[in-house]
Amino acid sequence: MEPLPAPSPTSVRITGDHYQWLIAWEGCLALLRENAARSENPVISVGVELDGVGNLDDVVLLRRTPPHTYTQVKYTVDSSTPVNEEYLTKPSKDGGPSVLRKIAKAWRKLTTDATPADLALFTNRAPDPTDPLVAVRDSRSQFLMPKAGLQGPRSALGAARTRWAAAAGLTEDELRELLSVLRFDLARDQTHVQDRLQLLMAVAGLRHDEHAVARGADWVAKQVREGHRTLTLDMVKAAVDTLGLKAGPARAVLSIATLKLDPLAGDADYAIDWIDRFDGSSDFTKRRPLPPATWTQLQTDIEAAPARLPLGSTAISITGSIRLAPAFLTGTAFRMVTGADLAVLQRGQLWSTSDPYDAPQPPTVHQHSLDQGDDLAVAIAVATDPTEDVLEYLREQQVPVSNLLVLTPPGGARDGSVPDTAAANALAIGIRDIVRRATRTTPRIHLFLAGPMGLALLLGHRWNRLRPTVVYEDVRTAQGYEAAFTVQA
Structure with missing residues (x-):
């Protein structure tokens, strides 16, 4: 493949803008979903380049009650500038304040009256693992604290903390406060953002293909061009209808x-x-x-x-x-x-689980006699056939079962044997009905699963009017399986 040419300044600017519109569209999805789900403190509007909030104005999530979320979005075309002390504390190219000083100034303004604020630096830049403070970032919470506040002033961490505080124009105690509310949402390249948006659109009940994501981001760009800096719930709902994005309920x-x-x-x-x-x-x-x-x-x-x-x-x-x-x-x-x-x-x-299907799909049934007790073992063989492993486990562990029923799709156990949601729902009901008939006089069911995770979820959802069920997990140890849960069905 031929290498791509170096991007022009215009290309970089357009791509950076699109990156920001994607993040703003993510805020719009939070607005839709949280209000539909009646969240306790939902987003009530999304600000884009909002006035009066300093340089944390790129994307603002305004909630019913504070803390609101103020995000600075930073895009780079390559990996030459990781997030570290130099990037955060270096003055701008024209000699202006550094990224960290701008954030500190905005934070002071936003919290003057003790109103709490949630701050975020969102960028496709990666964290610098050699930076004393950035290296202690918790990837789950995205905060540098509490680890950034540990160790004394003579440590590498403490010395870095002193330099950061000076560069930000804060005392060290103030820096600790700032780092307690500033999330470093890093290494979010455009592909990652796109994938995440597809997930969020799916749970918001919207079409979630790449074209649908692009339409959402383009709508945000259009609002900004037309001077709309605050996007309300009614505006986003109208956009969903106009753009033809609605696919189901918000969840x-x-x-x-x-x-x-x-x-x-x-x-x-x-x-x-x-x-x-x-x-x-x-x-x-x-x-x-x-x-x-x-x-x-x-x-x-x-x-x-x-x-x-x-x-x-x-x-x-x-x-x-x-x-x-x-x-x-x-x-x-x-x-x-x-x-x-x-x-x-x-x-x-x-x-x-609510998707329509034509009729229940009865599975193919293979029965294996064990005569070890009165319970019944059931193996769902969809992606692969676990029969030999399950039989070996049942015999070695002397599980008190009379028979093992192996249930497969009509075409047999193989990848892709359940192609879509309609087939999954139909097969889940077909399996449940077979097991119901087979366990009318059985004290207990021992269930083994080998198939798509989605099918296991759909099957559990319909597992009613059945006997108490022991569910096993394939733990890949010498014994093969392990009893995980007992469900009162």
Whole structure:
């Protein structure tokens, strides 16, 4: 591939503007979703280059009650200027105040009457890992504090703190206060911003393809050109209708992360963060809680989620990274009989429990006799066939089951055997109906899952009028599986 030519100054300026309009469109999505979900303190308008707030005016989220969010957006065309002391404290090219001094001045103005403020520096620049203060940034909260406030004045951290305070025109105590409310939202390249916007548009009930994202950002640019610096809920709703973006209901967001950080955790109405409580160094190896954390504790957290969402929430998006047993349990926590409508992004598609389908799809059934007890084992074999592994586990652990039923899509277990939300809903109902008939006199069900995470969620949502169910997770140890949850179905 031929290398791209160096961008012209005009190209850089246009790209930087578009980057800002994308961030402003993200604010518009927060405005839509938080009001639809009846959040406790929703965004009531979005300011773009708002007057009277200093250089933190690029994108402003005005809430019903403070703190409002004031964001400075900084775009760069390359990686030559990471975020570090030099970048933050160096005077501008024309000899004007540095980035940090401008932020400090705006912060003082915004908090003169002790009104709290939430500040953010949003940029595609990466953090400099060699910078004493930037290196202690918490990637989850995006704050330098509390670590930036630790260590004495003779340490490298303390000396950097003294230099930053002087450059900002603050005392060290004031710098600590500023760094307690200033988020460093870094390394947000345009592709990342685009992907995040697609997720946010999906949970807002909008079309979420790249073209839809571009239309939203272009609408923001048009408002700015026409002199509209405050975008209201009515304006954004009208734009959604005019641009043909509406696709479904806006949803409350439940984030559950056990494998890796969820990019929507900060926007969620309720977030369960178990990343550090799962054993393993990567999302490929994290399969079970790390002692003293237990499956029982995770079950308690997930089953408490419905009560933690905004009152009256029935349309809910599940985001984050979880394996099959927690996904199934999440579905049972919001069972169909509660009136909830769950949705999850599955390979770019939004799978919703309320999506229509033609008719239930009965799975193909393979039965294996074990004669070890009165319970029934059920293996859902969709992406792959776990029959041999499940049989080996049941025999070695002497699980008290009479038979193992292996349920597969009509075409067999393979990647892509459930192509879309209609097929997933139809198969989930077909599986449930087969299991209902097979367990009328069974004391307990032992459930093993091998398929898309979205299907596990949809199946759990419909797992009613069934026997108590033990749900197993593939933990890739010598024994293969581990009992994770018991669901009273």
